[in-house]
Amino acid sequence: MVTAKVWVLKKHFEGFPKPSDFEMKQVALANLKDGELLLESVFLSVDPYMRPYSKRDMKEGDVMIGTQVASRIVESKNPAFAVGTFVVANRGWRTHFISDGKDLNLLPASWPESLPKSLALGTVGMPGLTAYVGLFEICKMKPGETVLVNAAAGAVGSVVGQLAKIGGCKVVGCAGSDSKVAYLKNIGFDEAFNYKTVASLDEALRKASPDGYDCFFDNVGGEFASIAINHMKKFGRIAVCGAISQYNDSVPQKGPYIQIPMIFNELSMKGFIVSSWHNHREEGVKALLKWVLEGKLKYHEQVTERFENMPAAFIGMLKGENLGKAVVKV
Numbered sequence: 105m106v107t108a109k110v111w112v113l114k115k116h117f118e119g120f121p122k123p124s125d126f127e128m129k130q131v132a133l134a135n136l137k138d139g140e141l142l143l144e145s146v147f148l149s150v151d152p153y154m155r156p157y158s159k160r161d162m163k164e165g166d167v168m169i170g171t172q173v174a175s176r177i178v179e180s181k182n183p184a185f186a187v188g189t190f191v192v193a194n195r196g197w198r199t200h201f202i203s204d205g206k207d208l209n210l211l212p213a214s215w216p217e218s219l220p221k222s223l224a225l226g227t228v229g230m231p232g233l234t235a236y237v238g239l240f241e242i243c244k245m246k247p248g249e250t251v252l253v254n255a256a257a258g259a260v261g262s263v264v265g266q267l268a269k270i271g272g273c274k275v276v277g278c279a280g281s282d283s284k285v286a287y288l289k290n291i292g293f294d295e296a297f298n299y300k301t302v303a304s305l306d307e308a309l310r311k312a313s314p315d316g317y318d319c320f321f322d323n324v325g326g327e328f329a330s331i332a333i334n335h336m337k338k339f340g341r342i343a344v345c346g347a348i349s350q351y352n353d354s355v356p357q358k359g360p361y362i363q364i365p366m367i368f369n370e371l372s373m374k375g376f377i378v379s380s381w382h383n384h385r386e387e388g389v390k391a392l393l394k395w396v397l398e399g400k401l402k403y404h405e406q407v408t409e410r411f412e413n414m415p416a417a418f419i420g421m422l423k424g425e426n427l428g429k430a431v432v433k434v
C-alpha cells in the first residue's frame with residue numbers, strides 16, 4: 105500500500121496567504137482495481153489562480169487545487185497506460201494518486217528527451233497556451249503593432265512578449281525587479297521597466313511607446329490597468345487575462361473607472377479563461393513546442409525543491425520571487 109502526502113487548505117486565506125493556512129497530511133491509497141493506475145507527481149505547478157479559485161471553490165480541509173504535472177505512472181492495471189509514461193493531470197497538491205486514465209493528458213508524442221517535462225506546466229502548457237490564445241485570438245495582434253504586457257517576466261508574460269516579437273510587433277513589458285527587467289531585454293523585449301521603482305507609471309508607459317499601444321495583455325489589473333488604458337491607441341484591444349494585484353485584497357479596490365477612455369478610443373476589452381479555448385489546444389501546444397525547439401521561444405523555470413515546500417513556492421510566486429514559471433520538483 106502506498107501512502108500519499110497531500111497539502112490541504114487548513115484555513116481560508118485572509119489577505120496574503122501564510123504558511124499556517126496550509127497543513128500537510130498523509131493519505132493511504134487503496135490497492136489498484138482493474139483499469140486503474142498509480143501515479144507519482146514529479147513536478148507540481150503553483151499558479152496565481154489558486155488564490156482566487158480557493159475562495160470561490162474550496163472549503164477548509166480540501167486538498168489544494170492544482171495541476172499535477174508530469175506525473176509518472178508507477179503501476180498500471182490499465183492497458184492504455186504503460187508504467188514509466190509521463191502525463192499531465194489536474195489532481196491538486198499530492199505526491200501520489202490513483203486514476204482511471206480518463207483525466208490524464210499525455211505529453212505530445214514529439215516531446216524530445218532533452219526538454220524538461222516540467223515545461224508541460226509552463227511554456228508548453230497552460231500558461232504558454234494562455235499567451236497564445238490571448239494574443240492571437242483575443243488581442244488579434246497584427247505585425248507592426250505595439251504590445252504591452254505586465255507581469256512580463258512570469259510564466260504567461262514572458263511567452264506573451266516573445267510571441268509578439270515572433271509575430272513582428274514592438275513589445276513593452278514591465279516587471280517588479282531590475283533583474284527581471286534585464287531578463288526581459290535579454291529575451292528580446294524592445295522596452296522594459298521596473299514598475300516598482302519608476303517615478304510615474306504614466307510617464308514610463310509614455311516614454312516606452314510615445315504613440316501608445318495597440319494591444320494590452322493585462323495580467324495584473326488594478327492601478328496599472330487603470331493607467332495603461334489611457335495609453336491605448338484608437339481601436340486598441342485589451343486581453344483581460346489576470347488581475348493578480350487584486351487577488352489578495354480583503355477590501356475591493358475602487359476606480360478610476362474605464363468608460364471614458366474606452367469610448368473615446370473605441371477600445372475592445374475581453375476577459376478570457378484559457379480552458380474555454382480547448383479547441384486551440386493542439387495547434388497551440390504544437391506551435392509553442394516548435395518555437396522552443398527552434399530557440400525562438402526561451403524559457404526559465406523557478407524550481408523549488410521538495411513537496412514539503414509547496415506553500416513556500418506558492419507564497420513566493422505571489423510575492424514575485426519567481427522568474428519564469430514557478431514549479432516544485434517533488
Ligand SMILES: NC(=O)C1=CN([C@@H]2O[C@H](COP(=O)(O)OP(=O)(O)OC[C@H]3O[C@@H](n4cnc5c(N)ncnc54)[C@H](OP(=O)(O)O)[C@@H]3O)[C@@H](O)[C@H]2O)C=CC1
Nearest residue numbers: 152258259260279280323345346347348349376377378424
Ligand atoms: N485567464 C486565464 O486563463 C489565465 C490567467 N492567468 C493569469 O495570468 C497572470 C500571470 O500568471 P502567471 O504567469 O502564471 O504568473 P507569474 O509567473 O507571472 O507569477 C506571478 C507574478 O505576478 C507579479 N505580481 C504579483 N503581485 C503583483 C502586483 N500586486 N502587481 C503587479 N504584479 C504582481 C509578480 O511579478 P513581479 O515581480 O513582476 O511583480 C509575480 O512573479 C495571473 O494574473 C493569472 O491569474 C494565468 C493563466 C491562465
Ligand SMILES: CCCCCC(=O)/C=C/[C@H]1[C@H](O)CC(=O)[C@@H]1CCCCCCC(=O)O
Nearest residue numbers: 152153156157161169345346347377378379
Ligand atoms: C479572478 C480570477 C482570475 C483567474 C485567472 C486565472 O488565472 C485562471 C486560470 C485558469 C486557466 O484559464 C485554466 C486553468 O486551469 C485555471 C483555472 C483552474 C481552476 C481549477 C479549479 C479546480 C477545482 O476547483 O477543483
